[in-house]
Amino acid sequence: DAGVIQSPRHEVTEMGQEVTLRCKPISGHDYLFWYRQTMMRGLELLIYFNNNVPIDDSGMPEDRFSAKMPNASFSTLKIQPSEPRDSAVYFCASTPGGTSGGDMETQYFGPGTRLLVL
Amino acid sequence: AQSVAQPEDQVNVAEGNPLTVKCTYSVSGNPYLFWYVQYPNRGLQFLLKYITGDNLVKGSYGFEAEFNKSQTSFHLKKPSALVSDSALYFCAVRKIGSQGNLIFGKGTKLSVKP
Numbered sequence: 001d002a003g004v005i006q007s008p009r010h011e012v013t014e015m016g017q018e019v020t021l022r023c024k025p026i027s028g029h030d031y032l033f034w035y036r037q038t039m040m041r042g043l044e045l046l047i048y049f050n051n052n053v054p055i056d057d058s059g060m061p062e063d064r065f066s067a068k069m070p071n072a073s074f075s076t077l078k079i080q081p082s083e084p085r086d087s088a089v090y091f092c093a094s095t096p097g098g099t100s101g102g103d104m105e106t107q108y109f110g111p112g113t114r115l116l117v118l
Numbered sequence: 119a120q121s122v123a124q125p126e127d128q129v130n131v132a133e134g135n136p137l138t139v140k141c142t143y144s145v146s147g148n149p150y151l152f153w154y155v156q157y158p159n160r161g162l163q164f165l166l167k168y169i170t171g172d173n174l175v176k177g178s179y180g181f182e183a184e185f186n187k188s189q190t191s192f193h194l195k196k197p198s199a200l201v202s203d204s205a206l207y208f209c210a211v212r213k214i215g216s217q218g219n220l221i222f223g224k225g226t227k228l229s230v231k232p
Contacts, residue, residue: 042223042224042225043162043208043222043225045219045220048219056219091161091162093161093162105150105152105167105169105212106164106167107154107220108164109154109161109162109163110161111160111161112159112160112161
C-alpha cells in the first residue's frame with residue numbers, strides 16, 4: 001500500500017489567493033483527519049470524516065477554511081482567502097474504523113503539505 | 119476534560135544511554151494511549167499503543183512504554199538510545215466516545231548525541 005498521499009508537498013502563495021490541499025487516504029480506511037502543525041500551537045485537529053461524512057469540524061479556524069470528502073478515496077482542504085497566519089504544515093491521516101476490520105485505533109499520517117502564505 | 123501532557127519540551131541523551139520521554143494523561147474511564155514519532159519533514163509514525171492488558175507495551179524500533187494507572191502516566195522508554203532516535207515524540211489519548219479521534223500532546227524533542 002502506498003500509504004496516505006498528500007499533494008502538493010509544498011505550496012507558496014500570496015495573501016488572498018485560494019489554496020487547495022488534497023489527500024488520498026489508505027484504501028479501505030473509514031476515517032480521515034485533517035491536522036495543522038505550527039511551532040506555536042503544535043498539532044491541531046481541524047476536522048475529521050467517517051465514511052465521507054464530516055463528524056467534527058470544531059477545529060476549523062474560521063469560515064475561510066472548508067473541507068470536503070466527495071468519495072472514500074479523496075478529500076480536499078480549501079482556504080479562501082489565504083492569510084499569512086495560515087502558514088503551517090497540514091497533515092492528513094486515516095484510520096480503518098470498525099467496519100473495515102484491522103486496527104481501528106491507529107492513525108496513519110501522510111507526509112504533509114508545507115504551506116507558506118506571503 | 120480529557121488531556122495529555124508532555125512536561126519536557128526537550129530531552130537530551132548520550133548515545134547508548136537509556137532514554138525516557140514523559141507523558142501524563144487526564145481522562146475518565148480506561149484510556150487508550152499512543153506514542154507517535156515525527157522525523158524532520160515527515161508525517162507522524164505510530165510507535166506503540168496501550169489499549170488493555172499488560173502494562174508494559176513494546177513497539178517499533180526497540181521502544182517500550184509503561185502504563186501506570188495510579189500515576190496516570192505512559193512514559194516512553196528505550197534501554198539504549200541511538201543517534202537516529204533523534205526526533206519529535208508525541209503522546210496521544212483517544213477522545214472518549216469518539217472512535218479514532220486522538221488528543222495529542224505538544225511533543226517532546228529528543229536529541230541523542232554521539
